Amino acid sequence: DVKVTQSSRYLVKRTGEKVFLECVQDMDHENMFWYRQDPGLGLRLIYFSYDVKMKEKGDIPEGYSVSREKKERFSLILESASTNQTSMYLCASRTSADTYGYTFGSGTRLTVV
Amino acid sequence: SQKIEQNSEALNIQEGKTATLTCNYTNYSPAYLQWYRQDPGRGPVFLLLIRENEKEKRKERLKVTFDTTLKQSLFHITASQPADSATYLCALDSNTGGFKTIFGAGTRLFVKA
Numbered sequence: 001d002v003k004v005t006q007s008s009r010y011l012v013k014r015t016g017e018k019v020f021l022e023c024v025q026d027m028d029h030e031n032m033f034w035y036r037q038d039p040g041l042g043l044r045l046i047y048f049s050y051d052v053k054m055k056e057k058g059d060i061p062e063g064y065s066v067s068r069e070k071k072e073r074f075s076l077i078l079e080s081a082s083t084n085q086t087s088m089y090l091c092a093s094r095t096s097a098d099t100y101g102y103t104f105g106s107g108t109r110l111t112v113v
Numbered sequence: 114s115q116k117i118e119q120n121s122e123a124l125n126i127q128e129g130k131t132a133t134l135t136c137n138y139t140n141y142s143p144a145y146l147q148w149y150r151q152d153p154g155r156g157p158v159f160l161l162l163i164r165e166n167e168k169e170k171r172k173e174r175l176k177v178t179f180d181t182t183l184k185q186s187l188f189h190i191t192a193s194q195p196a197d198s199a200t201y202l203c204a205l206d207s208n209t210g211g212f213k214t215i216f217g218a219g220t221r222l223f224v225k226a
Contacts, residue, residue, distance in 0.1 A: 004156075031212060033212070035216075040121070040218055041218055042117065042202070042204075042215065042216035042217050042218050042219075043157075043202075043204075043216040044216075045214070048212060090156050090157070092156075094212065098144070098145060098164065099162070100159065100162060101147040101149065101159035101160075101162050101204070102147075102149075102157070102159060102204075102214075103159065104156030104157050104158070104159075105156050106155055106156050107154070107155060107156045109154070
């Protein structure tokens, strides 16, 4: 069964900490994404990557950075966590857009205190 | 601005009935429309993708319609079961290429036995 695996289901971090969220996919997809999901809002794109070492800003990149050193791994970094970054973070991968949707990980519920 | 709307009120139906969920959009020219299922605390799971030139698509008990004139998609679950209880998200892929997707906030479905 193809999978996107996120390293943590739940995280609690303090304001100002540097936070790393890891994501691995086993489908050999070129495209990987980081979304955040908040109640009443749709998923919002933070960053995405079309290829190794390549990254593009999404709709809400402020306060975040990403790293893609290997095809299967896409990391999201919160440089200095703030309380407004408390959210559900979802990693996803995708093949061509015209045949299939996103494969999401189980999500990381991050709480910044 | 681009907008995608799903009914924020939960839908309650009796087991065995057909559930119909609505997705409306404005100021957007989608090439593809997707539907996802999301269980509490989990990532969305891809269900169906329909192209702009397709009027209807079916998968087992699921049926999706896509009307680009009305700017609306309907998602039907026939012979609904309590196990179908979840939040259902719609998402639109832009026709400008790449992965420019907007997600709705979802509609919660409760199927009573």
